[in-house]
Amino acid sequence: MSLEQEVDIDASGQFKYVLINLYLKDDSSKLLVRGYGWGEYHDDIYQKTLELALAAGLDTECLGGGRIRHDPDKKEISVYGYSVGYGRANHSEAVKLIQKKYPSYKVDWSNEGY
Known part of the structure; x- marks a missing residue:
């Protein structure tokens, strides 16, 4: 686990994820997907x-x-559901980042499910 990669998720399975804004020292920021x-x-x-x-x-x-x-x-990677504590992430933003890391995958999202 590091801050370098935009996307760091498990190699397989079903798991929880969070979308994080990382504030950099040059006053810019980047989105991270961690699951x-x-x-x-x-x-x-x-x-x-x-x-x-x-x-x-x-x-x-x-x-x-x-x-x-x-x-x-x-x-295939499916992004869906929400976090009780943090609310629903913008799944379309998460999918954009995931698709960059996994260009040969079918990546989709839905607001359905928990």
């Missing part, structure tokens, strides 16, 4: 990313969350 099966709550994932950012002298803001279903065999 892991070990995150029991969306906040677990956000707090780990925040910890890394603070250690680097940076700040973040959680823009919401949802879930990701990653099927590497079918080369």
Whole structure:
């Protein structure tokens, strides 16, 4: 897990994700997608990313969350749902970033489900 990659998600499975705005030292920012099966709550994932950012002298803001279903065999990623604590992320923004990392995948999103 690092702050360098825009998208860092588990290689397969269904898991929670958060969309994070990382504020850089030059007053710019970049969006991050972080999704892991070990995150029991969306906040677990956000707090780990925040910890890394603070250690680097940076700040973040959680823009919401949802879930990701990653099927590497079918080369499909689905982004959907919401976070009870942070609200629904802008899934279309998350999908744009995911599609850049996985250009050969079918990546879609929906506001349905939890």
